[in-house]
Every structure is written in structure tokens, then in C-alpha cells.
Amino acid sequence: MILARVCGTVVATRCTDGVPAARYLLANPTDQHGAAKSGAIIALDTVGAGIDELVLVAQGSSARQTAVSDKKAIDAVIIGIVDLVEETGTVTYRK
């Protein structure tokens, strides 16, 4: 999984049959300190993540292993809200 910070939302009303009516969030991949890296992905939100929260994103076929994304044309899903990241004994991120 990757770490990403939620930074916005995406609205798309005209969608294909394989897309669940759900909340799609714009998220910036980050390093272990929560600092944004270049690029942004769109991920289906399954946990009620809010703007600026650090989240875990699963990608690929694993993104379909939740109730809302099962058998859907979804390749990225937010699977958890990060409370804490610790690196070699030091807390690098705390919610």
C-alpha cells in the first residue's frame, strides 16, 4: 500500500456501469513524514476520510476487495486512516 494525503474530491456524474455511486477523493502520495510527492490519484473512499488526513491506499485488483468496490471498475481504494507512522523509533507522523 502507499501513504497518501487526501486533498480534494472529484465529481463525475456520467459513469460506466462498473462504477459504484460513491465518494471519490483526490489524494497525493506522500513519504513517511506525510510530505506530498508529485502526482495525484483518485481513490474510492471506504472509510469516511477527510481533507488533509493521511490514508492507506490499496491499488490494482486488491482495490476490489471491499464491499463497495467488489467487481467494480475501481483500481484504487482508501482502506484506512493513518493514526501514526513510526520510523526507527521516531514518530514521523501523528494524526
Place this chain on the structure above:
Amino acid sequence: MILARVCGTVVATRCTDGVPAARYLLANPTDQHGAAKSGAIIALDTVGAGIDELVLVAQGSSARQTAVSDKKAIDAVIIGIVDLVEETGTVTYRK
């Protein structure tokens, strides 16, 4: 998923058995402002996207989770037309 802007079409008449007769679009991945990044992908269109529209593209096995791409040798599909992208309270793209 990624954001991409539709910029053209690709025609391929000699195809393998696993390829649906469908519309294949050339799309440039973009950032959250709709600005093109380098590289272009070819995605099957399932929503009737037009040139210059910002779209959501699903890739990998998830691209096969639509009626037209089911069990086909397709690894990228346009799953929705983006109406609006909002980043930390600011609209960065509106159709």
C-alpha cells in the same frame, strides 16, 4: 484511478480475438488542474467521452469490470467523465 484528458482516437482494424469492437481513445494523463503530464495511454471508451474532456481512467484488471470489456484483453478503460475537481476548497477544474 487517474485523471486524463481525451486528445484523440486510435484505429486498429486487425485485432486479436480478445478485443471488443469499440472506440479507443488517446488520452493524456493530467494533474488535478487538467494540465497534461508526459505520456499517453489508449483507453476503451465506455461513456461517450469527447475530445478535450477530462475523464477517469481505471487500469489493470479493474479495466475488465465493465460490460464491454469483460474478459477482454483490455487494460485501460474510461469509466467516467469528470464534472469537477476540487482541491482543499478550491475548484481546480470544472467541465
Place this chain on the structure above:
Amino acid sequence: MILARVCGTVVATRCTDGVPAARYLLANPTDQHGAAKSGAIIALDTVGAGIDELVLVAQGSSARQTAVSDKKAIDAVIIGIVDLVEETGTVTYRK
């Protein structure tokens, strides 16, 4: 899918059980003008593509969705020969 230009062949006689006896082509990913990008991939040919032809390549599990690659250890397959690429009204490639 990506665009790639066929530039050669690869011969491998000692293969594992999951590899079909087929034609494996060396292909350079290209942009929408057919200009080569760095890197080369090896893809199973399912359409009889020739040297210098621009082709569509499907990757990942979708590469197994053809008769010859079904359930095989193949992660890239040529799914079509490109006749024409058009970008914002201009033909950027014609076979």
C-alpha cells in the same frame, strides 16, 4: 493499452510450462506520433505484426485474455495493429 513499434524478435527455446510456443516480439513503446520512448518490452504476437508496425499492447492480467495466452505466464500481448492515430483533428500516424 500502450502504443509500441515492433522492432525485433526474441527466441527462447528453454521455457517453463506456462509459456505458449508462439512468436515473441521486441517492441519499443512510442508516443502518439510513433516516436520511440526509452525501454523495450517483449510481447506475445497474436495478430501477425511485422517489423516497424505500430501496435497496441495490453499488459498485466489482461494479456491473458486471448486464446493463445489464456492461463499462460504471459504479461504482455500485442492485441492490434494500428492503422491510424489522430490527435485533436490531426493525423499523427498512418500505417
Place this chain on the structure above:
Amino acid sequence: MILARVCGTVVATRCTDGVPAARYLLANPTDQHGAAKSGAIIALDTVGAGIDELVLVAQGSSARQTAVSDKKAIDAVIIGIVDLVEETGTVTYRK
């Protein structure tokens, strides 16, 4: 698979239904000498890996082929603890 060095832990208490209650480790991909490359991934630990250990990480759908990650929204799993890496007759890493 890739080589990675375990460098920390990630705690996420609010997770989606497809996420096993397990240990999630922060890991830096490394070269064959164990030297860190840029980027960090979050992988489910299935072997009891400790901080600073070099591990093998499987990604994508293959990450779901363990008892704990089966049918879960997990795209990276630590599958083994590396004892030794040898390159052209020279040991480049020993635990």
C-alpha cells in the same frame, strides 16, 4: 519481488472491511546491497520481520496469496526475511 528494508510501523485504526487486523510495516525498497532507494511502501507482515531486516516483498494480486491476506484489500506483503544476497559470487548482504 523486490528487496526492502523494514524501517518502521504504520498504525491505522479506522479501516475498511477488507483489511485484516495485522501488523503493517513501513519498508524502503533497496538494491542488492541493502542500500535504500527512494520511496517507501506499506506492507503487511506475515513473517514477524523486525526493524532493519531485509525482506522480500510481493506486490499486486500475488500479495493476496497468503492465509492472512486472502481476499483482502492488501497489495503488498512481506513474504520472507532475507538471510543472504549473493551477486556474481560475492555476498552483497548477510543478515
Place this chain on the structure above:
Amino acid sequence: MILARVCGTVVATRCTDGVPAARYLLANPTDQHGAAKSGAIIALDTVGAGIDELVLVAQGSSARQTAVSDKKAIDAVIIGIVDLVEETGTVTYRK
């Protein structure tokens, strides 16, 4: 698939349930001339490849389509030993 040159071995005795007892090789991705590119991957050997041999590597779920890797947490497998690579009529690699 990609071309890679076998350059070493990796030993990992403490592994998860989804990992076959097999030979894991360190391999450097190469271009069509057999010249190494940066990065190294760990792939399960299914063909008895030796040090310095050029091989074909399949990645992702396709890496599980061999007898030894079936349903295992393996995302890269050596599927063949390359005898010859030819580019636009010129042999660029011969075993």
C-alpha cells in the same frame, strides 16, 4: 515480459505460507543488447537459469501461471532463457 540478466541468488529461510521452496534469483533488467538497466528484481526460477544468462521475466498475476508458482505469493518468475534477440535484422544478443 522484460529481459533481465541473472546476476545472483537470494536466500530467505523464514518465509510465509504462500511461498514455494524454490530458487530465487537476483536479476537486472536489461535493454535488447543485454546491457543492464538500474534496479534489480527477485524472480522465482522455473527453468534452471544460470548466472549471466539473459532471461524472460513475467510479472504480476501472470507470474502465478506456472506449476511451481500457482496460487503462491510470487509476483515475478523467469519463464525462459533467451537464445537470441534480433532488432531490425541485426542480432543484438546471442547466448
